[in-house]
Amino acid sequence: MATVPATLGAFRGADAPDLEALRKCVHCGICVPQCPTFRVLGEEMDTPRGRLYLMRAAAEGRLGLTEALARHLDLCLGCRACETACPSGVPFGSLLESARVQLRRHGPPSRHRLLEALVFAVFPEPRRLGALLAALSLYRRSGLGRLVRALGLLRPFPRLAAMEALVAEVPRPVPLPAIVPARGRRRGRVGLLTGCVQRHLYPGVNRDTAQLLALAGYEVVVPAAQGCCGALDLHAGRADAFRARARALAAAFPDDLDFVVTNAAGCGSAMKAYGHWLREAADLGAKTRDVLELLAEAELPLGPLALRVTYHDACHLAHGQRVRQEPRALLRRIPGLTLVELPDSDFCCGSAGVYNLLEPRIARALLEQKLARIAATGARVVAAANPGCLLQIASGCRAHGLDVEIVHPVELLARAAARAR
Amino acid sequence: MALTRTVLDALTRILGPDGVISSPEGRLVYECDMQTFYKGAPDVVALPESAEQVEAIVRLCRRERVPVVPRGSGSGLIGGAMAPAGGVMVGLNRMDRILEVDLPNRCATVQPGLVNLWLTRAVEDRGYFFAPDPSSQMVSSIGGNVSTNAGGPHCLKYGITVNHVLGLELVTGAGERVQLGGKVADRPGYDLTGTAVGAEGTFGLVTAITVRLLHAAEAVKTVLASFPSIEHASEAVSGIIAAGIIPAALEMLDALMIQAIEAGIGAGYPKGAAAVLLIELDGPAAEVEAQAERAAAICRERGALDVRVARDEAERALLWKGRKEAAGALGRLAPMYMLQDAVVPRSKLPAIMREILAISERHGVQIANVFHAGDGNLHPLILYDDRHPEQVERARAANEEVLHACIAMGGTVTGEHGVGLDKAQKLPLQYADADLNFMYRLRGVFDPDRLMNPGKLLPSHPACGEGFRPARPRLPDGAWI
Ligand SMILES: Cc1cc2nc3c(=O)[nH]c(=O)nc-3n(C[C@H](O)[C@H](O)[C@H](O)COP(=O)(O)OP(=O)(O)OC[C@H]3O[C@@H](n4cnc5c(N)ncnc54)[C@H](O)[C@@H]3O)c2cc1C
Ligand code: SF4
Ligand code: SF4
Numbered sequence: 001m002a003t004v005p006a007t008l009g010a011f012r013g014a015d016a017p018d019l020e021a022l023r024k025c026v027h028c029g030i031c032v033p034q035c036p037t038f039r040v041l042g043e044e045m046d047t048p049r050g051r052l053y054l055m056r057a058a059a060e061g062r063l064g065l066t067e068a069l070a071r072h073l074d075l076c077l078g079c080r081a082c083e084t085a086c087p088s089g090v091p092f093g094s095l096l097e098s099a100r101v102q103l104r105r106h107g108p109p110s111r112h113r114l115l116e117a118l119v120f121a122v123f124p125e126p127r128r129l130g131a132l133l134a135a136l137s138l139y140r141r142s143g144l145g146r147l148v149r150a151l152g153l154l155r156p157f158p159r160l161a162a163m164e165a166l167v168a169e170v171p172r173p174v175p176l177p178a179i180v181p182a183r184g185r186r187r188g189r190v191g192l193l194t195g196c197v198q199r200h201l202y203p204g205v206n207r208d209t210a211q212l213l214a215l216a217g218y219e220v221v222v223p224a225a226q227g228c229c230g231a232l233d234l235h236a237g238r239a240d241a242f243r244a245r246a247r248a249l250a251a252a253f254p255d256d257l258d259f260v261v262t263n264a265a266g267c268g269s270a271m272k273a274y275g276h277w278l279r280e281a282a283d284l285g286a287k288t289r290d291v292l293e294l295l296a297e298a299e300l301p302l303g304p305l306a307l308r309v310t311y312h313d314a315c316h317l318a319h320g321q322r323v324r325q326e327p328r329a330l331l332r333r334i335p336g337l338t339l340v341e342l343p344d345s346d347f348c349c350g351s352a353g354v355y356n357l358l359e360p361r362i363a364r365a366l367l368e369q370k371l372a373r374i375a376a377t378g379a380r381v382v383a384a385a386n387p388g389c390l391l392q393i394a395s396g397c398r399a400h401g402l403d404v405e406i407v408h409p410v411e412l413l414a415r416a417a418a419r420a421r
Numbered sequence: 422m423a424l425t426r427t428v429l430d431a432l433t434r435i436l437g438p439d440g441v442i443s444s445p446e447g448r449l450v451y452e453c454d455m456q457t458f459y460k461g462a463p464d465v466v467a468l469p470e471s472a473e474q475v476e477a478i479v480r481l482c483r484r485e486r487v488p489v490v491p492r493g494s495g496s497g498l499i500g501g502a503m504a505p506a507g508g509v510m511v512g513l514n515r516m517d518r519i520l521e522v523d524l525p526n527r528c529a530t531v532q533p534g535l536v537n538l539w540l541t542r543a544v545e546d547r548g549y550f551f552a553p554d555p556s557s558q559m560v561s562s563i564g565g566n567v568s569t570n571a572g573g574p575h576c577l578k579y580g581i582t583v584n585h586v587l588g589l590e591l592v593t594g595a596g597e598r599v600q601l602g603g604k605v606a607d608r609p610g611y612d613l614t615g616t617a618v619g620a621e622g623t624f625g626l627v628t629a630i631t632v633r634l635l636h637a638a639e640a641v642k643t644v645l646a647s648f649p650s651i652e653h654a655s656e657a658v659s660g661i662i663a664a665g666i667i668p669a670a671l672e673m674l675d676a677l678m679i680q681a682i683e684a685g686i687g688a689g690y691p692k693g694a695a696a697v698l699l700i701e702l703d704g705p706a707a708e709v710e711a712q713a714e715r716a717a718a719i720c721r722e723r724g725a726l727d728v729r730v731a732r733d734e735a736e737r738a739l740l741w742k743g744r745k746e747a748a749g750a751l752g753r754l755a756p757m758y759m760l761q762d763a764v765v766p767r768s769k770l771p772a773i774m775r776e777i778l779a780i781s782e783r784h785g786v787q788i789a790n791v792f793h794a795g796d797g798n799l800h801p802l803i804l805y806d807d808r809h810p811e812q813v814e815r816a817r818a819a820n821e822e823v824l825h826a827c828i829a830m831g832g833t834v835t836g837e838h839g840v841g842l843d844k845a846q847k848l849p850l851q852y853a854d855a856d857l858n859f860m861y862r863l864r865g866v867f868d869p870d871r872l873m874n875p876g877k878l879l880p881s882h883p884a885c886g887e888g889f890r891p892a893r894p895r896l897p898d899g900a901w902i
Binding site for chain 1: 451749750
């Protein structure tokens with residue numbers, strides 16, 4: 001990327017939001033009712049149109065990088081529902097990310113400094129996340145967790161309480177071989193991103209992903225040395241860290257792969273944007289596919305599952321990658337499975353990366369709406385293709401005693417495939 | 422004008438701290454509606470959740486002599502929901518509940534902030550819908566629709582917003598909360614509901630609305646016809662109406678507009694056509710079938726290049742999606758546009774389109790057209806880039822000329838978008854002094870201190886507090902009929 005240091009109103013140097021893109025917004029408001037934060041807060045500053053107006057005012061020098069500007073951009077979930085709604089093609093997601101980079105570099109200090117420091121020290125570092133989760137599960141098993149909850153000790157710390165409530169139990173790790181050979185007719189060779197959260201909390205999803213890809217005819221390469229894709233950094237405006245992770249990830253995968261596959265929507269959508277941020281990882285970005293995109297094109301032997309299932313569109317799959325039909329088509333291919341549409345299925349569940357930890361009040365309001373809609377479908381199983389959504393919806397169901405199973409679509413496909421044999 | 426601490430404190434007492442916005446960033450984003458050309462930030466934004474709070478706000482503002490500007494979704498196109506004189510902007514988005522659905526009486530009562538489309542969404546599974554469908558129906562509020570008397574594609578057959586409002590609750594500029602009309606249509610006395618619809622906030626704030634719900638038609642058919650020229654398409658419009666067919670909607674888009682839509686969402690409009698007609702017929706299945714065939718035949722007779730009937734609901738929705746998001750899609754062609762809203766008698770369509778083309782060439786500006794052809798309601802969109810002052814000037818000159826051309830052909834200064842700040846000074850082109858003076862006095866009954874949305878709708882002379890004085894010589898009587 002040519003980084004011509006320039007000033008654009010309050011924005012300075014590299015990674016400023018693109019004024020041309022900001023100016024594409026014609027202020028029509030069509031995106032507004034689709035915005036989750038508008039639906040919760042009911043005020044213009046926390047709508048896509050309002051946020052774009054503020055960014056544009058900053059770019060045009062009418063507004064500085066103020067604390068209030070930072071606050072309204074912080075409150076944004078980055079769900080990109082506004083991009084889907086917008087008829088003018090305003091690239092809201094990348095504008096938001098650039099503005100956050102600018103705020104982090106030149107703006108007021110973040111109000112979530114401490115918590116963010118914790119999050120960024122742990123989440124994108126698989127080994128540290130593993131250690132934290134092990135500690136958490138020990139804390140649970142020792143009975144300390146129940147005691148702390150009973151005494152309401154975490155109540156004065158809503159953000160810690162949110163984190164504690166999110167994780168029910170930590171499963172045993174599922175080691176994956178470095179190479180899973182293709183079965184049947186060979187379609188190609190792909191790399192698998194094992195992800196940070198996915199690898200520790202949903203190792204079964206990675207195993208199922210690899211097995212289904214193999215079944216679909218792909219040889220699956222699982223580099224052991226791979227790190228984090230950098231999505232969390234990108235969303236927080238940590239451009240340098242994001243670029244470093246992207247570069248490292250690009251180096252971790254061999255060059256001769258047809259695709260690099262992820263089963264976490266948040267990772268996929270960040271990786272697909274690599275080209276926008278750095279040349280070295282552009283190739284990896286262009287090769288990135290969600291597992292459901294690839295499986296939808298393949299033939300899979302699927303046995304029956306008599307289940308009533310509903311599908312929640314993860315924001316970063318539906319809005320971020322425009323993948324909507326593939327997961328539904330795949331689930332419909334399972335004999336005996338009834339897919340019921342979830343009303344407003346692409347409305348954010350409040351997870352949004354680590355948003356639920358930073359802004360628990362809004363996240364909870366969104367989760368409540370999602371749970372009510374899920375309950376109304378009468379489905380016993382909810383499928384969602386992103387670990388954040390799985391954690392969030394599952395924790396809501398636990399809190400409300402809602403008896404539904406929350407799974408990644410590949411888990412259902414793997415079960416069905418097992419029955420076909 | 423800055424507000425006193427007293428007013429701010431009193432507002433906070435009424436609404437709580439979450440209901441009052443006074444930060445510079447907050448005031449900034451409320452400074453304009455979709456017509457960003459006109460900017461005026463309020464001193465403070467109030468976000469009430471109940472009619473009682475609205476009443477308390479208006480009383481406070483009247484006592485303190487502070488202007489009040491209502492705001493729905495801010496999708497207005499006329500500089501309506503903006504505060505040229507500062508004051509308190511009242512955002513109604515938090516009052517978005519459906520208060521009652523009364524299907525036996527085919528009506529519903531809603532709060533003003535409810536998004537138009539959400540009402541239809543709430544009753545469609547029972548076979549009903551809310552007929553006024555401005556192209557902004559996915560964003561505009563019913564309170565905003567009522568206050569601008571919004572029209573929409575399907576108003577050709579079903580009528581505009583005023584035809585669907587049975588009753589209103591209004592907090593007047595005097596701070597009274599009054600009920601106008603109600604569920605039962607036949608009422609003794611004045612039709613105050615009709616009077617208050619289209620008042621653009623100058624009478625006060627609408628806090629609840631009882632609307633008619635209609636039973637969805639048995640069948641709907643959408644026909645898409647493309648033509649080699651605007652003239653051909655206009656001839657087809659005249660032909661369809663002359664044949665006694667009343668389509669539910671009859672919309673026209675020109676080449677530039679088609680290009681913008683296809684570059685964006687891609688609604689499957691034929692590229693390369695000079696004009697496209699979207700014809701929708703609804704009613705009993707047999708009748709719709711026959712009419713669709715007849716309309717298609719008329720289009721072919723008038724030289725259509727291609728005539729297509731949407732095969733299913735998905736294709737129909739897609740054809741409409743393009744139309745409904747037309748204005749938004751223009752962002753792909755130019756950063757800014759001026760949208761004119763004017764009406765000509767239907768028979769003058771080919772003539773006015775020729776004139777608009779001539780104007781666009783004369784001023785060297787691109788003009789895209791999308792409009793309600795069935796009732797002659799034009800929406801020329803004049804594209805420009807606001808970084809080039811001379812482009813702004815040219816666009817503005819073209820805009821003026823379009824308006825004057827419409828009036829010269831016997832049209833009106835605004836079709837459905839309303840008057841706002843944008844057209845207030847144009848009203849004298851249309852109304853006689855006596856008419857305007859009367860409207861001015863009528864407004865005084867609702868808003869004695871002229872604090873409600875000042876500067877909008879009626880032409881005003883800040884210098885003289887008296888009443889309306891003509892700003893310029895009028896056209897000869899009858900020129901606008
Ligand atoms: C893409 C697009 C397409 C459009 N298509 C159409 C169309 O087909 N037909 C059409 O008629 N319009 C159309 N419009 C214009 C606009 O959507 C309508 O005028 C709509 O009725 C405005 O509603 P709103 O809630 O956005 O009102 P706002 O813009 O917020 O306000 C409009 C006016 O009403 C007043 N007001 C709002 N709420 C209240 C209330 N509760 N009490 C008193 N006064 C109030 C405001 O002060 C202002 O003067 C379109 C706009 C866009 C952006
Ligand atoms: S982002 Fe798009 S939909 Fe939203 S106001 Fe701007 S142009 Fe309209
Ligand atoms: S990304 Fe989501 S939360 Fe943020 S402005 Fe867009 S719709 Fe709203």
